[in-house]
Amino acid sequence: MDVVLSVAGVSKVYASGQRALEPVNLDIRRGEIFALLGPNGAGKTTLISIICGIVTPSTGTVTVLGHDAQRDFRSARRAIGLVPQELSVDMFETVLATVKFSRRLFGRAPDNAYVEQVLRDLSLWDKRDAKIRELSGGMKRRVLIAKALSHEPDILFLDEPTVGVDVALRRDMWKLVHRLRAKGTTIILTTHYIEEAEEMADRVGVIDKGRIILVEDKAALMKKLGKRRMAITLQTPMAAVPSALEGWSVALDDEGKTLVYTFDSENEHIPILLAKLGELGIGYSDLETHKSSLEDIFVDLVERKDAA
Amino acid sequence: MSTSTHAPAINLHGIWAIYRFEMARALRTLWQSLVTPVITTSLYFVVFGGAIGSKISTVGGVGYGSFIVPGLIMLSLLTQSISNASIGIYFPKFTGTVFELLSAPVSAMEMVVGYVGAAATKSIVLGLIILATAALFVPLQIVHPFAMLAFLVLTSVAFSLFGFIIGVWAKGFEQLSFVPALLITPLTFLGGAFYSIDMLPQPWRTVSLFNPVVYLVSGFRWAFFDKGDVSVGVSLGVTAVFLLACLGVISWIFKTGWRMKN
Known part of the structure; x- marks a missing residue:
């Protein structure tokens, strides 16, 4: 099995004493779409934030493409793109400028042709000179996806990608996800909609109260759960x-x-x-x-x- | 497990991205970044240089209007360095876009170089613009131009570092303006920006020596007029110590993740 991401014994207790994550072990395979399914507050975002370097784990290690995410954070993080749940974008920037910024921030030399392709794929090219604050919520989410893809990551995280998203964008997003998978990108998404996991994923992990209860192929799980x-x-x-x-x-x-x-x-x-x-x-x-x-x-x- | 190649040891692209972003922010707000300080400085010259200065002949052999130039530049340098650098890092925390910085392959020091470098650049440009503005109002001489530039750069960097710390520390916008307004402005006014501390009666002269800004203004003024309240070596030493102290605090912040991440 070709593992691109390995989470070993990762747990998190916040300074407030809240136990967000019990020790978690998880291996993600190259090129798969993995859905992390769980109710709100189950620890999905905490787990993703730890893998992406936004939250420091209390215990355990994360290995990305063979690189330890803490000791060798540069090589590990370069391989990862993250689309967060919140619409956190720089309101005063233009679409094109913010996507180019992300690419360089992640250590990549400018590549206008690639950035243009990403923006076209997300139907953002016509809006490239628009200030982000002028865009609708759905468009802002597209910008976040474009930013996450700007540095050509091997692994893409989508945290609750369809919360507050209209039907058109949801459909576009599925198309994009499948296109990315075809190109070999590994995709990990979190959701609390079982239909979403059903529609998208190759494998599903179920998380509740900071524990991963099971990890299984989707087909087998849906038979069991559906x-x-x-x-x-x-x-x-x-x-x-x-x-x-x-x-x-x-x-x-x-x-x-x-x-x-x-x-x-x-x-x-x-x-x-x-x-x-x-x-x-x-x-x-x-x-x-x-x-x-x-x-x-x-x-x-x-x-x-x-x-x- | 699959492996990939190692990333380069320094993320130059990342530093440049942050630096460019911050400079672009200044250009977007050109009015408040540059024009406001220039107008403020001109007003100081009208009031202190023209109206009041005409009643004061010279300070240590230098015309009063010229005498206040180094202090005025320092006043803007300190407040603008702090406000630029603090807003630069506070704003992403406020809007939530800091997630991208934290998840990027950018080390703490690279982040500091980007943010502080941009803030210091803006301050240096500002200092030079104020200097040029001042030259329109009063006759100016710069005895030690290289020392003048060195103080300009050193002070801008040191206080941009300090501003970065304020930005990380601040939990709201009022805290951002708190330090410049309640600490830096009084310290600058009482730090000999508009007078020589020799003009003060005791014990205030001695008390003033505990004000670090006195050393900055004095060193800067020495570069202009070859005269300062304290020796230039001491000025340089105090500035360097302050800069190193800020660097120390910043490395602690990133080591512990204090107010940056959970």
Whole structure:
């Protein structure tokens, strides 16, 4: 396995005494899209900030492309681009000037052709001479992405990239991410939307209360996590599940008044089930589908972990 | 694990980026960076040089209008160095763009060279502009031009370093203006900018010797008129000690991450 980033025993206790991160171990593979999934306050941003050198870890080491992130910070940081969650941009600069600034700050000689390409890819070229304060929020986020890409990083961090972002930008961002991946860039994004991890990632890590609960290939995880449930309110209560529905993952609930169908996103046969009920002459008055929320999933994962 | 090549030992591009950014900021605010101090200085000449100075014949053989030139330049140099350098580093902390500086392959000293270098450059240019403005009002002689330039550069660098510390320390804009207004301006006014401390009665003359600005003004004035309140060696020594003290504090700040990072 070709590891580009290795986090070993990294923990963080802030001066206030707040334990933001328990010792974390994590290896990121070359060229993958890795989603770090977790609720707000789980430690996602703290972990990213430590890797990028903004926060000093209390313990542990970070190794980027074989360079220790503290001892050999120049080589380590040069390989990393960071798009922060906050829209922190210099309001009085022009788009072009701020992107060129970032490139040089990260130790790269000026390359106007490359900078132009980055700005074009992000639909910012027409706005290159605009002052950043004149741009909309979505445009400001594009500027932050352009800045992060300006020095041709091997690893790109996107911290909550779609919070407060409109549909067009979200779509552009996915396109960009896939284009970058095709060029060999490793991408690590944090999110608290399970759909986002589902849509984007090759692998997913779940973090909660400063601990990484699991790291798994997306396909396997989604199968595990993507449980859904449909509650069918019956017109006439039943004493038992009819034998004709054997083989279906259905169960009775609420004293036989509700039939509960459990399925996952890859294995969903709602129309067939409803047709079947019609054939059997089972009448129903209401249907309600429910998708496990991230919170449910966390509770589930934590319980499973505690039980193990 | 994959490896990549090592980065160069000094990030010259990074230093240059910060320096250029800071200089561009000054050009954007050219009015307040340069024009305001020039107008202020001209007013000092009208009031002290013209109105009051005409009642005072000479100080130590130098016309009063000329006598105050080194002190006036020092006054602007100190306040502008501090304000330029402190805003330079405070503003990214305030807007949050400091994340980029902290995540960049730029060492602490490279950051200081960029910010302090730009602030000092602006101060030096300002000092020369004030000098040129003064030459329009009063006859000027510079006996030791190289010493004059050396003091100009040394003072600009030392107080830009001091300003950098203030910028890192400050938690709000009011704290940024606090030190220049409540510390530097009084120390400069009481530091012989507009008089020779020989003119003071005791014990104030002795008390004045505890004011570091006295040594700056005195050394600078020596470069102009070959006369100072204290010997030029002592002036140079005090300035150098102050500069080294600021450098010491700054390396401590970066070693501990104090008010820069968690």
